Amino acid sequence: MSAPILRITTWNLQKCVGLDLRRNPQRSLDVLSDIAADLAVLQEADKRLPPRPAALPHDMVEAAGWRILPFSPVSAGGPSIGWHGNAMLARPGIRWTETAQITLPGLEPRGAIRAELETPIGPLRVIGVHLGLIRRYRLQQLAAIRRALAKLPPRPTLLAGDFNEWGRGSALNHEIRPLTLLPAPPSFPAPRPLGPLDRIAISAGLRAVTAPRTHLAQPARIASDHLPVVVTLGRDETGAVA
Numbered sequence: 001m002s003a004p005i006l007r008i009t010t011w012n013l014q015k016c017v018g019l020d021l022r023r024n025p026q027r028s029l030d031v032l033s034d035i036a037a038d039l040a041v042l043q044e045a046d047k048r049l050p051p052r053p054a055a056l057p058h059d060m061v062e063a064a065g066w067r068i069l070p071f072s073p074v075s076a077g078g079p080s081i082g083w084h085g086n087a088m089l090a091r092p093g094i095r096w097t098e099t100a101q102i103t104l105p106g107l108e109p110r111g112a113i114r115a116e117l118e119t120p121i122g123p124l125r126v127i128g129v130h131l132g133l134i135r136r137y138r139l140q141q142l143a144a145i146r147r148a149l150a151k152l153p154p155r156p157t158l159l160a161g162d163f164n165e166w167g168r169g170s171a172l173n174h175e176i177r178p179l180t181l182l183p184a185p186p187s188f189p190a191p192r193p194l195g196p197l198d199r200i201a202i203s204a205g206l207r208a209v210t211a212p213r214t215h216l217a218q219p220a221r222i223a224s225d226h227l228p229v230v231v232t233l234g235r236d237e238t239g240a241v242a
Contacts, residue, residue, distance in 0.1 A: 004120040009037040010160040011228035015055040018223045029064045031220045038091045041160040043130040045087035046080045053079035071113045084111035086128045106137035129161035142175035156205035166195045187227040198229045207236035
């Protein structure tokens with residue numbers, strides 16, 4: 001019998017506005033369906049201006065077979081589906097026991113979201129992020145996430161999102177220890193990817209069954225200026241969870 005696995009994607013939706021300048025949430029949902037992920041960690045899932053209505057309408061998300069994880073009273077019943085544009089969608093078979101917000105420092109309004117999940121590969125903590133445009137603030141934001149995680153009980157943890165980092169990521173790796181960044185494929189700009197802006201990091205207790213890859217099939221190359229990044233995870237029983 002094969003070991004259980006979990007497929008996760010992270011994607012900056014660009015508010016569902018594609019490179020053809022059309023806002024098309026159904027196209028974004030078609031891409032997510034094609035990826036066949038169990039969990040989607042999304043950025044720019046809400047429009048920017050208050051009251052930050054959802055770029056992905058609730059009814060369309062639910063009709064596509066996803067459940068929206070609640071991260072605020074707004075995302076639980078108001079116009080948004082997330083917090084600071086960050087959102088998570090889960091397929092049936094994934095149950096959340098807790099969701100929370102992590103306020104991040106910086107000039108731009110930024111925040112991260114945290115979900116405690118029960119999944120086919122066991123308990124899993126997932127952090128969704130969209131880091132700032134200035135490296136100094138990106139490092140401060142990751143340090144804030146690290147401090148927040150240090151206050152929680154140990155659990156296998158995944159950190160995913162748009163890191164806005166064009167370099168190799170060694171400075172980022174230092175700030176998120178004991179998590180480790182997985183090799184990041186170029187995901188931006190979508191038509192001709194050059195920068196590994198969209199990244200995934202994991203803790204002990206998890207292993208990448210397949211390395212992170214970009215989803216290249218149309219309409220992903222036109223649905224956003226970012227390509228989705230996909231990883232398949234399994235449990236790693238060889239290391240202690242920090």
